[in-house]
Each structure stands twice: as C-alpha cells, then as structure tokens.
Amino acid sequence: MPGQTWQTSLDRRDRQQDSPHDYTQLAAAVTARYVRLVNVHTPDNGLFSISDLRLFGHAPGNPPDQVPDVVAARNPDDPRRVHLTWQPADNADFYIIRYGLAPDRLFNNYQVYQTNDFDINSLNLGTSYYFTVTAANGTGLSPAGPAQFLK
Numbered sequence: 421m422p423g424q425t426w427q428t429s430l431d432r433r434d435r436q437q438d439s440p441h442d443y444t445q446l447a448a449a450v451t452a453r454y455v456r457l458v459n460v461h462t463p464d465n466g467l468f469s470i471s472d473l474r475l476f477g478h479a480p481g482n483p484p485d486q487v488p489d490v491v492a493a494r495n496p497d498d499p500r501r502v503h504l505t506w507q508p509a510d511n512a513d514f515y516i517i518r519y520g521l522a523p524d525r526l527f528n529n530y531q532v533y534q535t536n537d538f539d540i541n542s543l544n545l546g547t548s549y550y551f552t553v554t555a556a557n558g559t560g561l562s563p564a565g566p567a568q569f570l571k
Contacts, residue, residue, distance in 0.1 A: 426456060433460050449477070479558030484512040486563045487553045492570045499545055502570060504553065505537040509562055512555035519551045523567040526552060 429450050432439075455475060459468040488507040495501035504517060514533045518526035519540070532538050543549060550567035 427452075451480075478560060481557075481559045482511065483560035484509045484555035484557050484562040486565050487512075487515065487555050488565075490551065490553045490565060490568050492549075492551045492568045494543075494570060500543045501539060501541045502543055502549070502551075503537065503539050504551060506553045508536050509555035511557055512562070513557040514555075516554045516556060516561070517551065518554065519549050521547070521549065523550050526550060526567065 427450075429446055429452075430444060455473075457470065457473060462468045487509045490504065490506045492502050492504050495503065506515070509515075514531060515536070517530045517532065517538055517540075519528050520526040530538060530540070549570045551570060552564055552567050554564055555562040
C-alpha cells in the first residue's frame with residue numbers, strides 16, 4: 421500500500437559536523453513518489469526547522485513534444501515589446517522562452533506556466549532578436565525548434 425513502506429536512502433545520525441548547506445548525491449538512483457525527512461536530534465532541545473529541500477531527477481515517461489508554430493511579433497506602437505505565441509505541446513507542464521542576439525546566443529529566458537502566449541517588454545530599439553520556445557515536464561525538455569528571427 422502506498423505510503424506504508426519507507427526506505428532509508430540517507431542516514432546522517434552519526435554525523436558530528438554541521439552542514440547547513442549540504443549537497444548530497446546518492447550512489448545510486450532512487451525511484452520514489454514521496455520523501456520523508458526525520459530529525460533525530462536537535463542540540464539543547466531546540467526546535468527543528470528546515471528552509472529548503474531540493475530533490476533532482478527525472479520522472480518516468482517521455483519528454484514533451486517539440487513546440488509547434490512559434491510566432492514572434494513586435495508591437496508596432498512600441499518596438500521594445502514583442503508578443504510571442506505558440507501551439508501547446510503534448511505533455512508540457514510549462515514552457516521556457518529563450519531569446520538573444522543570435523541563434524546560438526539565446527542567453528535570456530522566461531519560464532511560463534498555463535499559457536501559450538507571452539509578452540516581453542524589454543527589447544532594445546534597433547536590435548534584431550532570435551526566439552525559441554521549449555516545452556518541459558518532469559522527464560525533461562522537448563527538442564528545440566528553429567530559432568525565430570525578429571527584426
């Protein structure tokens with residue numbers, strides 16, 4: 421039954437040093453749906469607290485399909501603004517918009533949820549840009565489509 425059986429993946433009970441920003445990479449991958457953190461000791465009967473716990477990995481399954489039909493259009497009244505639209509990709513949880521000055525120099529990005537259009541209001545006047553939209557989910561990223569040129 422789910423949630424009834426727990427497996428210990430990391431045990432730090434015998435560790436004698438502080439590690440407020442510890443990074444641990446497990447020796448082997450673990451497949452899990454839930455994670456439980458158990459505090460076994462706090463010095464001087466202090467209260468236990470945690471401010472961040474991050475887990476990395478990939479969910480089973482396939483990454484999303486490539487994002488189709490990406491269109492970038494500058495606002496004719498204010499060319500510092502661009503409106504991007506795209507068709508939703510199958511299995512996408514969110515999208516990553518990348519843009520920059522060349523197809524291989526897309527160093528700026530936005531991560532967007534629950535939409536297939538987005539406005540960027542911070543372009544430079546008289547500068548050409550390239551845009552791509554990549555779909556993402558727990559298993560990874562979609563293949564990148566060709567960068568859209570915007571003069």
